[in-house]
Amino acid sequence: MAPKYKLTYFNVRGRAELARLIFAAAGVEFEDARVDGAQWAAIKETAPMGQLPLLEVDGKTMCQSTAIFRYAAKETGLSGKPGWEEAQADMLVCGMEDLFIKLVTAHFEKDEAKKEELKKELVTFVPQFFGNYEKLCGPDGFFVGSSLTYADLAFFAGTHNILKERADALENFPKLAKVIENVKDNKGVAAYIAERPDTAV
Amino acid sequence: MAPKYKLTYFNVRGRAELARLIFAAAGVEFEDARVDGAQWAAIKETAPMGQLPLLEVDGKTMCQSTAIFRYAAKETGLSGKPGWEEAQADMLVCGMEDLFIKLVTAHFEKDEAKKEELKKELVTFVPQFFGNYEKLCGPDGFFVGSSLTYADLAFFAGTHNILKERADALENFPKLAKVIENVKDNKGVAAYIAERPDTAV
Structure with a gap:
């Protein structure tokens, strides 16, 4: 079964847009969850480093925007040939x-x-x-x-x-x-x- | 033949130390080239983004410290299991x-x-x-x-x-x-x- 991706960030491009573009370019479905300050405050404690963006993959969570970009690119075949x-x-x-x-x-x-x-x-x-x-x-x-x-x-x-x-x-x-x-x-x-x-x- | 690695940076830990530690931990030989300001000024024009550190691998050059870390970790088996x-x-x-x-x-x-x-x-x-x-x-x-x-x-x-x-x-x-x-x-x-x-x- 294809992995279920959920990307959580504020409603701006900022540090999440590249992840959105990677999924879009690869034609891979993802939930584009855009939160406001109050929604973020409610989940902040559960975030691995207390920061957004967050990427959930089949319920597992990761953070750090640039690590998310690389992971998303690898998984969708957009990271370039290994090496x-x-x-x-x-x-x-x-x-x-x-x-x-x-x-x-x-x-x-x-x-x-x-x-x-x-x-x-x-x-x-x-x-x-x-x-x-x-x-x-x-x-x-x-x-x-x-x-x-x-x-x-x-x-x-x-x-x-x-x-x-x-x-x-x-x-x-x-x-x-x-x-x-x-x-x-x-x-x-x-x-x-x-x-x-x-x-x- | 094993690749020939040359890491160029200033004589500080800073943005190169992790690359040095990766090679050291993996037991992989590398040239630890530490330059002063004058030496750097002389080669700056040839650097892909005008920045240090630089990693040369069999004569090819890359920059951006965190990309260097990941490349070195991948090549030496210290990046964790794929995925x-x-x-x-x-x-x-x-x-x-x-x-x-x-x-x-x-x-x-x-x-x-x-x-x-x-x-x-x-x-x-x-x-x-x-x-x-x-x-x-x-x-x-x-x-x-x-x-x-x-x-x-x-x-x-x-x-x-x-x-x-x-x-x-x-x-x-x-x-x-x-x-x-x-x-x-x-x-x-x-x-x-x-x-x-x-x-x-």
Whole structure:
């Protein structure tokens, strides 16, 4: 019997969206449980590390978003070929965390002057980051191998807000632009995106 | 032929120590290349994401410390059984990052008042963190399964400074204390520790 997956997180993309995209891309059913603060407070004590997201698999629970991504990718065949290819996908997914932290820090900064400074830093950081990823990407818009892996999905998830603000942000990075196209071309992803709530982060 | 591993990082434990411990515990030879600022500046341009640590395997290069840990653990048989056990080890290794960030932030804080505040927060955070890990640990002092994995090594590496400052920090966490013993009992680890440079972080 196919495993029963339940992913619990807040109603934002944040640290769960890549897991949702992995299941969607693989055409694997999962319960997309989105909780509010009160619901989370009620279950927090039972969480292994007191944190969200949580992934339940046939009643067993795990946490730590990036470990969830890897597990979901392995189970659904989206982690890349075992060995060096899988390690490369892992490296690229981990690297997205560097961008995520910078984007989230700027987004949530309350001091306006500091926020402007952080946004200014991003103007330099983002193209450098894209430059590295462009070099690491395969010629057909797949980061590793010749088909979709969760590294492609991670890039798509992690650049959502950048591309929303500036649709031409990838104009100098043709391979990365192709990654975004390839992800959007996936039927499961397209169906999921058409239905998902529109959230700020 | 056995792969040729070269790990490049600064002369500190930091974000490379777990990789060193994995190779040591598995009895796998690796070149422990420790560079200074000038040496790093000379090779930075060639690094995939402009960051250390770097792992070279038969001339191919990867970065991102946590991806390196997983790759090294997989290749040396220390990642736990494929599937749920491996995911649990991964989760525990990822969780150590939460502690690492807090310890490093407090360590490098220059403002004395802020530093005191961060250290005070650690007094509450660390026992809570240990409480979670104690619950997640197996009865014999192995986090997953019944033998050493890189989750045990990660706990050992990540608590080095805490246990250096307060040798009794694990007195209420008998399973975690056993993890530390199990790691120290590993001959490869013991030999490596006897030789490694003593650094602050």
